[in-house]
Amino acid sequence: xxxxxxxxxxxxxxxxxxRGELEQLGAKVAELTxxxxxxxxxxxxxxxxxxxxxxxxxxDDKEPPTKGFELYQLVLEYLHAIWSGKExxxxxxxxxxxxxxxxLSLFDEFRTTLVERRVRVSSLLIVAHIHRSTVE
Numbered sequence: 001x002x003x004x005x006x007x008x009x010x011x012x013x014x015x016x017x018x019r020g021e022l023e024q025l026g027a028k029v030a031e032l033t034x035x036x037x038x039x040x041x042x043x044x045x046x047x048x049x050x051x052x053x054x055x056x057x058x059x060d061d062k063e064p065p066t067k068g069f070e071l072y073q074l075v076l077e078y079l080h081a082i083w084s085g086k087e088x089x090x091x092x093x094x095x096x097x098x099x100x101x102x103x104l105s106l107f108d109e110f111r112t113t114l115v116e117r118r119v120r121v122s123s124l125l126i127v128a129h130i131h132r133s134t135v136e
Contacts, residue, residue: 025110032103033082040095
């Protein structure tokens with residue numbers, strides 16, 4: 001593993017790449033969020049939470065859900081942040097269910113990207129620590 005400036009440069013490049021990827025996902029999420037009526041979109045998200053719970057209770061296999069409550073918690077927190085950062089007016093009218101489903105899919109991608117990157121960064125830090133310990 002590279003030490004000193006090379007290591008720092010690689011970490012900065014990785015951080016910039018991740019930041020760019022997350023900014024693109026975040027911009028798309030905000031775009032899809034702000035074209036939906038907030039109350040209706042909240043109802044849709046909460047509906048997905050309850051549909052997921054009903055499905056889990058009905059499953060005889062007792063397999064873990066593919067999308068747990070953690071995803072919907074992230075969705076609700078992020079939606080709150082988007083709406084809090086906008087003064088309005090907000091759209092009114094019916095929900096565009098296709099865009100709402102796309103939005104949930106993007107949140108799933110966003111969450112997966114964060115988790116995957118966190119694992120990679122943690123692994124790199126562990127390897128760097130082990131390398132540093134053996135060199136010293």
